[in-house]
Amino acid sequence: xxxxxxxxxxxxxxxxxxxxxxxxxxxxxxxxxxxxxxxxxxxxxxxxxxxxxxxxxxxxxxxxxxxxxxxxxxxxxxxxxxxxxxxxxxxxxxxxxxxxxxxxxxxxxxxxxxxxxxxxxxxxxxxxxxxxxxxxxxxxxxxxxxxxxxxxxxxxxxxxxxxxxxxxxxxxxxxxxxxxxxxxxxxxxxxxxxxxxxxxxxxxxxxxxxxxxxxxxxxxxxxxxxxxxxxxxxxxxxxxxxxxxxxxxxxxxxxxxxxxxxxxxx
Amino acid sequence: xxxxxxxxxxxxxxxxxxxxxxxxxxxxxxxxxxxxxxxxxxxxxxxxxxxxxxxxxxxxxxxxxxxxxxxxxxxxxxxxxxxxxxxxxxxxxxxxxxxxxxxxxxxxxxxxxxxxxxxxxxxxxxxxxxxxxxxxxxxxxxxxxxxxxxxxxxxxxxxxxxxxxxxxxxxxxxxxxxxxxxxxxxxxxx
Numbered sequence: 001x002x003x004x005x006x007x008x009x010x011x012x013x014x015x016x017x018x019x020x021x022x023x024x025x026x027x028x029x030x031x032x033x034x035x036x037x038x039x040x041x042x043x044x045x046x047x048x049x050x051x052x053x054x055x056x057x058x059x060x061x062x063x064x065x066x067x068x069x070x071x072x073x074x075x076x077x078x079x080x081x082x083x084x085x086x087x088x089x090x091x092x093x094x095x096x097x098x099x100x101x102x103x104x105x106x107x108x109x110x111x112x113x114x115x116x117x118x119x120x121x122x123x124x125x126x127x128x129x130x131x132x133x134x135x136x137x138x139x140x141x142x143x144x145x146x147x148x149x150x151x152x153x154x155x156x157x158x159x160x161x162x163x164x165x166x167x168x169x170x171x172x173x174x175x176x177x178x179x180x181x182x183x184x185x186x187x188x189x190x191x192x193x194x195x196x197x198x199x200x201x202x203x204x205x206x207x208x209x210x211x212x213x214x215x216x217x218x219x220x221x222x223x224x225x226x227x228x229x230x231x232x233x234x235x236x237x238x239x240x241x242x243x244x245x246x247x248x249x250x251x252x253x254x255x256x257x258x259x260x261x262x263x264x265x266x
Numbered sequence: 267x268x269x270x271x272x273x274x275x276x277x278x279x280x281x282x283x284x285x286x287x288x289x290x291x292x293x294x295x296x297x298x299x300x301x302x303x304x305x306x307x308x309x310x311x312x313x314x315x316x317x318x319x320x321x322x323x324x325x326x327x328x329x330x331x332x333x334x335x336x337x338x339x340x341x342x343x344x345x346x347x348x349x350x351x352x353x354x355x356x357x358x359x360x361x362x363x364x365x366x367x368x369x370x371x372x373x374x375x376x377x378x379x380x381x382x383x384x385x386x387x388x389x390x391x392x393x394x395x396x397x398x399x400x401x402x403x404x405x406x407x408x409x410x411x412x413x414x415x416x417x418x419x420x421x422x423x424x425x426x427x428x429x430x431x432x433x434x435x436x437x438x439x440x441x442x443x444x445x446x447x448x449x450x451x452x453x454x455x456x
Binding site for chain 2: 037
């Protein structure tokens with residue numbers, strides 16, 4: 001188990017280093033892409049500022065809301081950094097048959113398909129989010145502990161994993177139904193849901209409970225951990241059960257989808 | 267109906283080299299893309315027709331505003347102008363793909379600026395008064411949400427003049443930039 005983890009970590013680091021080295025070499029492109037990336041970063045910031053100046057979110061003070069927003073920024077840009085290239089390329093490769101290349105490698109096909117080299121501008125934007133988060137902690141004199149920070153990082157990792165599982169479910173459809181370009185960005189399209197606290201979705205609708213609340217918890221749980229904010233048992237149970245269900249479901253979906261794959265060379 | 271994404275089409279054509287087809291033939295690229303985008307809007311109109319019909323029923327039955335043929339006529343006119351301003355702006359941005367490899371970044375900037383300043387992300391009532399006064403003279407309010415504001419009774423005749431000014435100004439910018447872009451353009455297939 002440990003050897004496997006070490007092996008995959010080394011591959012992951014090698015892939016990321018190569019990607020970052022390439023991005024650094026093409027400085028002009030990097031600057032331009034960073035501007036494009038930060039544009040959305042500041043759009044979220046400005047629109048959020050305008051919204052919280054008009055509306056109140058019960059149980060969340062202004063400083064806490066900013067922590068949630070910067071968690072959202074960190075989470076979104078890390079998700080882009082880790083998964084976007086894989087999400088873009090995998091459906092296309094399945095459609096054209098070049099997915100064979102990944103299958104022929106002696107590593108997990110899921111790992112090779114989804115964890116490709118990320119773009120540096122996304123990582124830099126996530127770091128921007130982290131800097132703003134620390135700044136907000138000081139500005140609003142928000143108290144946190146080492147345990148809070150550890151839980152925050154752990155929460156972010158779990159949320160990124162859940163996000164990955166959701167993406168796998170959608171991308172798996174490409175094996176059965178052919179090239180579906182929309183499956184790449186579907187998890188990103190619904191990002192507005194996890195921009196706001198999960199507690200605002202207090203409707204009793206089944207759809208809200210099954211789809212909206214689990215998604216909104218992706219950022220609410222890490223932010224609440226950092227803020228040492230008590231989380232209700234039902235919300236925590238929803239978060240953990242979505243982690244378990246999506247992990248099993250995505251693995252099953254990926255494995256069964258691979259059986260549908262017939263390559264161009266077969 | 268008012269949103270235009272021709273910048274993405276121009277980028278695809280310039281990157282793939284397919285734009286050579288237009289450069290070699292006596293066809294105006296601008297007119298071709300305009301007609302192409304317009305046909306897409308007409309197709310959209312058919313798709314949206316049932317929803318527009320339902321919306322019209324609600325609007326005509328509601329008592330909040332006096333909807334009459336004049337308001338609907340102005341709304342249709344502003345939809346047409348909005349599309350043209352939007353198209354010209356998008357076309358102008360698309361021409362930058364002749365200079366930049368990572369065009370999606372420029373596209374991102376365009377999307378953010380247009381959707382935010384155009385009142386799509388948040389309605390103008392969320393904006394400070396000074397910014398609304400300033401934005402009124404920019405092209406952004408006349409790109410996407412203008413017909414909706416007209417239907418809500420927020421219309422001033424001066425807006426028609428400002429929007430037409432921007433349509434012409436953007437058109438002139440296109441003329442200059444397209445000349446520069448084509449003189450710079452080279453492709454292995456050319």
